[in-house]
Amino acid sequence: MTSNLYLWLIPILPLIGAAINGFLGKRLSRQAVSAVALTFSGAAFAMALYVASQFSSLSLPHIETVAPWIRAGQFQVDFGFYLDQLSLVMLLVVTGVGFLIHIYSVGYMWEEGGFYRFFSYLNLFMFFMLTLVLANNYLLMFIGWEGVGLASYLLIGFWFIKDSAASAGKKAFITNRVGDFGFLIALFLLIQHFGTLTFSDLFQKVSALSPETAGAGLLTAIGLLLMVGAAGKSAQIPLYVWLPDAMEGPTPVSALIHAATMVTAGVYMVARSHAIFERAPEALTVVAIIGTLTALFAATIGVAQTDIKKVLAYSTVSQLGYMFIALGVAAFSAGIFHLMTHAFFKGLLFLAAGSVIHSVGGEQDMRRMGGLRTKIPVTFWTMTIATFAIAGIPPLAGFFSKDEILWRAYQASWIYWVIGVFTAFLTSFYMFRLWFMTFFGTYRGEAESGHGQDPHGHGHGIHESPKIMLVPLVILAILSVVGGWIGVPGSLGGSNRFDHFLGPVFRSTAPALNAAHTAPGETAPPENQTEGTEPQTGHSTELAFTGISVLAGLLGLGLAYLLYYRRPELPHRIATSLGSFYEAVRNKYYVDEIYAAIFIKPLIDGSSKVLWKGIDQGVIDNSVNDAADGARDVSDAVRRMQSGNIRSYASWVALGAACVLAYMIWMGTR
């Protein structure tokens, strides 16, 4: 506990980079801007590695308080940092993947305007994200939470001249506001009932409470409100709509913010609040249901998208759904495990997709790609690894984490498992569809590709991306292969080290430790027997389920192979035969339109007709105008007294004197 790791340096370093690039970047050369950005994000990564190397010698959780922030009576919030296994994992993922994507961005954004602005925002994002994961209280976490939203807004709208990008940024920001509202209310409830937002104090107090198994109570309410916040940030139903639109941003941004890190903040937050959720089983059920629905829903939409980034966006939403399934069945470490592997392979997928887009001159429509396998081999091979990883093909990273989630989901309810496996099949199908459409067959685009949506037109033929973009791809590809090996389950001869590593975080506050507080005979929640330890069910059962989920993945591969490689004319026929259903899926179930009709249109109408025309113009403006008009009318009448005629003034004086006199006489005679 005595060792001081200077944790505050980790978020501050990227902030310095952001400040330098933001204030001075305009005058610096591109080389200098990228050097600054890479130095500071790399330094943060180095710090994270240093922290990791010192980790075993720390007494956990390791807390460093830098300065007091708010002191109001008993209530106190500090600028403090909290390091345990969970935040270490997040720290490494954020700084590691973030650093790789910084490197990639140098190549990707090289020919863009606003180069320094991009890196300033990117570093700013790193600052807020690291604040979020390292905060030792909910309020500081909330700062980071809002800050990453801001950075996300700035980066989605990076090409703000494009109307669609600007409105996508606004959509993301406003949708997140809805979630933040829930988060804030949860914080208010925590302050009111526990008087603290500091994790260690708070969870200690929460641990003293018994689970709300009998009925929903305070903790359930807090849990549900936190979930509202998480649903906003992590793009879950019903607030997922911003994420696909967020693809308007530059592709590295999609990789870093909208796939690998920021959108997982909700998962992290729920996992961090596990002490609350463990005592609110109904809130957990809601989390699981939302996760399940989102996973399935987004996967079906992903099947019919043709924009390469939109497919990946819906895939991200779907994979985040998986993480929430894991959280919902109290398999927190499985959720974080998937978060980590997903950061690797989805970050890789986006970067590879960016490389593809880069190579074909800004084209994003897969229908105008094809046959790129031989032309951009490095991109092809890395993307292949990522595709196999997300499809859950062993022994790649996605297999282990997804299998872990499915197995734990099955233990909670077979419905989660069925939908999960079906979603795994869909995931595999649309990913291989993307893969086949992009890399196989014949090239369907124009030879000389023009300037597309992504302003990357180079006017010359298809070309492999520069080395600076390929190196991060390769590193992430390696991570996508080996990343899962730290969590090999017991049924496959491993020991699930990842689960054991995270175990102490989640077990320390598990209700089981407070068995003394619970009434005898009350059934203990499932996590105390399964979290970190092997389930009682035999390995053979687990192996069978593993087999089924792998089979689902292979089935998706096979179907995609059949439809998009062997018989490319089939998908069109199927689409026509499905008719309106296909249309609905392709149009994302018209969710945007429904939201527009239910929420946005009444809001706009209410604002323009009631608030603007009615209240602002009708009441406020009118009252001001009427006051002015009234003053003028009264003055018009009164100014006739001021004739400029001395004798009329004298008359008034005489009249006044007469009145005073009359009054005095009247008073005197009374």
Place this chain on the structure above:
Amino acid sequence: MVPLSYYLVLSGILFACGVTGFIIKRNIITIFMSIELMLNGVNLSFVAFAANWKALSGQVFVFFVMVVAAAEAAVGLAIIIAVYRNRETLNVDRVNLLKL
């Protein structure tokens, strides 16, 4: 002995004549004379009270008023001459340069 009230009534009548003349006449000299009439109406009530209560202060007041009235007549007539030279009229309604 004439009762005090007679003087006061006469004083009131003189004052009212002055006010009426001030208000209805247009000739600036007539207005000036109306002012003198008002002053003297007040003077009359002063001396009447002074005689009635055997107090000298009322008479002293009258002297003051007469001095001020004399000064006022000098200044006022000078102004009237200046106005007449400029405007060639003694009608106050046409001396309206400052009016909007």
